[in-house]
Amino acid sequence: MKVKIHREGTNILIVLLLILSVVNASAWMFIRPAAIPIVFTSVSGVFYLLVVNFFRSPRRHFPGKVTDSLVVSSVDGRVVALEKVYESEVLHRDVIQLSVFMSVVNVHANWFPVNGVVKLVRHHSGRFLSAYLPKASLENERSTILIRASNGSDVLVRQIAGAVARRIVTYAEVGEEASIEDHLGFIKFGSRVDIFLPLDTEILVKIGDKTVGGITEVARLRDPSQSNS
The missing domain is CATH 2.70.70.10 (Glucose Permease (Domain IIA))
Incomplete structure (x- = not known):
């Protein structure tokens, strides 16, 4: 079963990645102690993976006999x-x-x-x-x-x-x-x-x-x- 990103999610994922990159870069540059941006980046990464998971689009083929009924x-x-x-x-x-x-x-x-x-x-x-x-x-x-x-x-x-x-x-x-x-x-x-x-x-x-x-x-x-x- 092949999986790809659904076309409905492509633009959302690109924009979200850019936003999170800017926000996380700013956090690493201006927020101290370092533990705070570490936590922020970890949370951002998990959130992004959840969104990626949501927009997955598996290729599927019915495994049995396809009938009219x-x-x-x-x-x-x-x-x-x-x-x-x-x-x-x-x-x-x-x-x-x-x-x-x-x-x-x-x-x-x-x-x-x-x-x-x-x-x-x-x-x-x-x-x-x-x-x-x-x-x-x-x-x-x-x-x-x-x-x-x-x-x-x-x-x-x-x-x-x-x-x-x-x-x-x-x-x-x-x-x-x-x-x-x-x-x-x-x-x-x-x-x-x-x-x-x-x-x-x-x-x-x-x-x-x-x-x-x-x-x-x-x-x-x-x-x-x-x-x-």
């Missing part, structure tokens, strides 16, 4: 919601909501959860509540992506900003092919992603499970040939 986690994190809800903004029907929360130490690149075609991309302005809260799905700043999966099912993905995360980046565009090996976007500094699935979907995870974006199989869509609709 496969649903993978869009993000690294922990499952915090798994329930039947009424999705009122796009689908207007009952669905299964599967939500994964990302902490500041997780990779924050977002993967497509299914193979298919992007049918809708919509940005919603909103608040910046803690992304861990259930109501964040409807009240927070967010981007919604509707994908027509390869098996014909509609799968909705929602990127949700949080109390710290104030910038959602969405790469998905209407009409493009979605692949579980590609990034659909990026959320800066901690947040959550919801996946809305048909009610007859087989769920393979439970609350509290850890997921790896693009790798962890979280569900299997029902074969359309078995549907009564």
